[in-house]
Amino acid sequence: MNILYLHGLQSKLSSNKRKILEDYGSVFAPDIQYENKHIQAAEILKDFTDTEFNVVIGSSMGALNAYIISENIGRPALLFNPPLQKYEAVKCESFYTKGLASKNIFIGGRDEVVDPSETLKFLADHIQQSDLHIDIDSNCGHRIPVDIFSNQVSSFFSSICN
Template sequence: MNILYLHGLDSSLSIEKRAILEKYGAVYAPQIDYRKDTNSIKTILSNYNDMHINAILGSSMGGFVGYYIADALQRPALLFNPALAYRSVPQEIPNIANPNANLKHIVIGAKDKTIDPKTTLEFLSKSIGIDNYNINIRQDLEHRIPEEIFKEEVKEFFKKLCY
């Protein structure tokens, strides 16, 4: 299995979280400068066009990018606090047809002060019926994803995929 992990703004995939993901497959985690590349979705799609990606994971800005990459590749996605309704840096959103509903397991921190959970839920409510959403609102979660919560959610996500 090939897993594409998309980090948040000014972030990267930690060694500990990479180890969790590697239990499920090969992990590809490109370093993305969202501030310089306002077309990061197109860039990632171009860079991973020839690779068979099985699952997309993303956090915050990477959750935003992962949302659209999952649609383009028709692959399941695990998205932590995705910056869907608001981003502090501009990004182009390509017009991607989504003919089939693909699983999006979305984890939202109720205590997130960086990405307002209410605006994320409002954004998602506008596309209900288009995608297969599994939304987990965690009362114990802020914006940063602690390793233990990451591990729990990754396990739950891959269980849904039967891996």
């Protein structure tokens, strides 16, 4: 299984979280500079024209791009605190046969960077319930602790592999 992981603004995939993901497949985690351009879904996919991804996972700004990529390539996505209110429709050139793509979204109820209510409003306006699983942790902020990351990843892969 090929996993595309997109980190957040001024962040990287930690070795602990990479190890968790590697239990499920090969991890592709490009280094992305979001400072001048938040949405880079098309550019990200252009760097992987010979790789077929089975799932897309992202955190914060990476989750926004993962959402857009998931919509374009029809692959399931696990999104941590995505700033979906910044969403812009982007058409990505790809070789994928687009299909129904489920979304698992984790929202930290105490997120001080991405307003949880704005994310929920976007989801209410744009996503069909049947394609969506939302998990809100009222005690979690913007940064995702390793134990929560591990539990969310496990739950995500259990839901798509059964």
